Amino acid sequence: MEEGKIVKSIAGFYDIKSFKDHQIYRVRGSGKLRLLDMKPIVGDNVEFEKGELIHRILGRKNFFIRPKIANVDQAIVVMSLVEPEFSSLLVDKFLIIIENKDVKPIIVLTKKDLTSESKINFYKEQGYDVFEINYETNQGFDGLKEIFKHKTSFFVGQTGVGKTTLINYLANTNFETQAISKALNRGKHTTREVSLIDFNGGEIIDTPGFSSIEFDLTINELPTAFKAFREASVFCKYRSCKHYMESEEDCEVKKRVKLRIIKEERYSNYISFLKRLIDEPTKY
Ligand SMILES: Nc1nc2c(ncn2[C@@H]2O[C@H](COP(=O)(O)OP(=O)(O)O)[C@@H](O)[C@H]2O)c(=O)[nH]1
Ligand SMILES: [Mg+2]
Ligand SMILES: [Zn+2]
Structure with a gap:
């Protein structure tokens, strides 16, 4: 038996990165787990047999329902200053969900090149780590790459705020960005395959197609x-x-x-x- 981390889930199969040799192995979720109503999700640490089955899910430190991800260290809340319009209500909605799970939030404000508006102090005053980035002037990026070191991070923010653009910029990836014009996208199949990407000694969770996270708080929480x-x-x-x-x-x-x-x-x-x-x- 080996231990590893699920880096991708594809229709009942899982790609697991072994802790031992760091190779990826594709395995099935076991029937036993299905009966227990415990479905392995991306980010889970598991016990598995190479080429065979997942036998056990090791303890989860936290998990999100939608997108389905586990064992997150920090959430990067991305919000544009304009286009789409800045909303403190939406930022707070993400923050309250994230902070309730004791996951560290980091705020990234985008599209500074399009406006003289600034919200960086608004969040700094509230004690947050916040970056206000401008790709035109290269300002605001100091220390941003470093926050990912040895951490598992995921990005959250409504469509069009620049999540994919930011991931591509940071990780030198080439994921498809979406021009705001939705008409072009009509009928196009958008992938919702969640996966973990190695980055800066840690991992970025790519959650394409998810523009929100489930508001799973009860009135008592x-x-x-x-x-x-x-x-x-x-x-x-x-x-x-x-x-x-x-x-x-x-x-x-x-x-x-x-x-x-x-x-x-x-x-x-x-x-x-x-x-x-x-x-x-x-x-x-
Ligand atoms: N002017 C400007 N445009 C940006 C910035 N960040 C992203 N965009 C553009 O906004 C659109 C949506 O970006 P995308 O990364 O696909 O957003 P996502 O839906 O959050 O992944 C694309 O046309 C990007 O080129 C920025 O900081 N400034
Ligand atoms: Mg995107
Ligand atoms: Zn009170």
Whole structure:
């Protein structure tokens, strides 16, 4: 028996990179695993037999439902300053999902060449690692390649923000970018094959065709999902404080919003997530 990491999943078969010889072996998922309702996913560390079967999935440190990936160290949240229009609500939606899983987020703001707008300080002030990149002037890239060292990273962001362009730039790959004009793409089959690519001593997870990640938070998780809220909520008077109702006195989150430690805009994004979960607890 050998151990390795699933780097690709193709219709019931898996490509596994052996920890021993670093070669790729194609194997099937075993029937036993199927009965256990444990489907191996890209990023899983597994016990396998060469050319045969996956026998066991080793412990997952985290996983995402859509795209299906496991054992992620960090998520690169890509957002354009323009085209498509910048949205702090969308960035916060990605951040709250990622931070709830204790995965480190890194924000990359693109299309600086098209605008004088800047959002770098907005996120720096909130304690994030953030890059605002300009391919025209080559500004904003300092230290960006280094963050990938020995880490498994994936990219998230809506279509058109420049995820593929960034991956190609960093990893010298040649994945197909998509001009915004959707008409050209109509009827075209878009691949959704998730795979791991070696990069800078770590791995980048390529998730083509995924423009979002599943909002899998419950209403009980939401109040402590943002790292900044999790830290504050320790000091809220009520243990299950949702940082929202009038009746929730001595709420540290509300206090920190007043003191501008937590940004007003972040708080109102939080309230809108909360309200949607209250209205439709099962469906975001
Ligand atoms: N002007 C400008 N265009 C960009 C930038 N990044 C990406 N693009 C363009 O935006 C479009 C979408 O990029 P793509 O990488 O396919 O976005 P994805 O859907 O997030 O993978 C393409 O036409 C890219 O050439 C940027 O920083 N500045
Ligand atoms: Mg793309
Ligand atoms: Zn509170």
